[in-house]
Amino acid sequence: MLSTETIITFLTTATLLSFIPGPDNIFVLMQSATMGRRSGIFVTLGLCTGLIVHTLAVAMGVAVIFQVSIVAFTALKVVGAAYLLYLAWGAFKASSTQLAEGSKKSVSNFALYKRGIIMNITNPKVAIFFMAFLPQFTDPAAGSVSVQMIMLGGLFIVAALASFSLIAVLSGSLKQLLTSSRRSQEMLNKVAGCVFIGLAAKLVTSQK
Secondary structure (H helix, E strand, O other): OOOHHHHHHHHHHHHHHHHOOOHHHHHHHHHHHHHOHHHHHHHHHHHHHHHHHHHHHHHHOOOHHHHHOHHHHHHHHHHHHHHHHHHHHHHHHOOHHHHHOOOOOOOOHHHHHHHHHHHHHOOHHHHHHHHHHHHHHOOHHHOOHHHHHHHHHHHHHHHHHHHHHHHHHHHHHHHHHHOOOHHHHHHHHHHHHHHHHHHHHHHHOOOO
């Protein structure tokens, strides 16, 4: 249904967009830097699962609710910002000992996966972005537009999965470098907390 040229163009564009600093990849970077590569990978899987939800919402027309309803848009923003503030509180509260003994007190893979899902689906701007971005690569003459958007959403998820995983692996090396320094670990945790607060502020003040 999608031409080879469209697929190549879309994947290239999606990959470039995945590397542009934004809430999701910054979230992956900080989680990997403070908790290791494993954390970043499972958060990435959660984020990509959230993208599945946004893709289906756009394909079925549900996402339009967040574009036309200020109440729905604001409510989802507030929930997402509150969750980020909760993570910030946890980062500030964590001690260097907790980081150094991460293997003993590590967050479960499922919890990390769920963290990624919540982070992604509580950002209504992702759905609105998909509504504006995906249709540009569809062609009504090539078949069902909804099916094409689902396929494009799948390709975007592949690009995001590869890009975010690379970010997780690279930034995860910081965790290994900092395990020998309690002061560095504490500083990194505070930086992570500040980043989460910044992401929350950006989300809650964002406009459609």
